Amino acid sequence: MKTPARVSAASSLTASIGATWTRFWFTPAGPWPLAVVRILGGLLALALWASYAGDLETWFGPFGMISPALLGAWRSPYAVSLFDLTTSSAGLLVAYGLGGLVLVAVTIGLATPVTTVLGAIAFAAILHRGPMLVGPADDVVAVILWCLAIGRSGDSLSVDRLVGGWRGRSAPRPSVRTRIALGLLQVHAAVIAGAAAIAQLKGDVWWNGTAAWWLAARAESPLVDLTGVFLQSEYFMNLVTHAIVVFEIVFAVGLWFRAARRPLALTGVVAWPLVGLVAGEPFWGLALAVLSVGCWPPDAVPGTESGATSVLFPPIG
């Protein structure tokens, strides 16, 4: 039989979980962090989109390597792509061009309620058109674009806001939609960092400290040649290897502690691109840096419930 004390403790725990959930997902958030994520994420999406330009016809053209027949046998039965509908070179170019324009609109914040949704759809479409070409940066940017579509990412630093100001519209209020988008960015930042750390730790090279060597000694991927340094100092190579994994774990876990979130988000903006540089996946590093921006605590941002200001996101005007 349950005692009143146990019942009280259980209901208190339930109430506490409920309050935490409500505070995390439903506290209205200001538009700044998501607007910064929109600009940086949009630029990143554009860069990844542009990387298809030179080989568009070779890969996806009517006589291209990645034919619809191949995709039929390769992809998940649930996968769909708007590019499947383009059966001619002209149609392919038009679809690709329109997709690029939509991503430009996302980046500058033009008609954001529509273009962010279209941008996310277009980006997913090109990834589904050639799944064997997709890298880890594409996965992260796809998530970022969907989060931008969920939140009110055009409420600040955007053409929409500029036009709204000219028309005398009042400044946008903190929004629950934006808070949900930022919450999803934080969840994904933690999941992506944690999943990467787990995947890496399945390999011996991340335990014996030589992974950094195997990354640096590849022929083409690395952007900086660290083989000379790693040959000179085994300890430095070990340090770089272990630092990558430790950072990923600390980032994934620490984001959930209020005190650690701000320094981790700030560290992530610098550290993730460095990890990407060492790993030969610069866009992956940059994409995670953009996710880190989305993890900036909303109560330190002007326009949210506390109204406190910060150095990174100073108030306008």
Place this chain on the structure above:
Amino acid sequence: MPEKTPPPPLSDALRAGLTVALALYLVGLALCVAGNSASGSSALVRTVKSKLFSPWMTPPWLDLGYDTRLTHGLAEDGDHRFEIRRLDDPAAPEPVILPGPAMYGERAARWRRLARATAVSERDPEREGLLPAAIGQGVFVPWHTDDVSLRVLRHLPPDRRDALDGLADVAGRDEQAYAARVRSIDGEVQLIGSTPREELAPLVKEPTR
């Protein structure tokens, strides 16, 4: 600057609906991470994910494992590239290397991923031969040919200790990960695989000293 006045609170019904949607998505995210691991997944996770979550998480490109291992020091973690040569013209120029020297950044990385997928997918019975045939077929029209050889070369970095002791070049070496001849006869694409050299018995025994 945004107004400081708080927005109207969400109704309980809307908040409950959003809570259910978010909880559903988070469960789907967890299952996708567990179900798309390179280590494989349990039958339970695979089935629940594929029946309940993949149908709506795959189209927006969210059915992902995010298991970016970067490297495990294995041969398949090295950089891969294509070497394609036309076979119907003895005077044909040098084979085409993809990614070529003029390609860089993410464009080159996409070619390397395609080459790697070509080599790795040969171990998958359901995908064996699909990509090599498609790649070969993809050059038939632009090259005005119907017979090419396709090789996937991968770069093997040296072991650090060997490089330090001078037993291996720091630049590493290349290894053939896959090779096949792709030709079209009467419109039908044929893939003629080649057996790795080390799997063939020597025809002539080396003289013993």
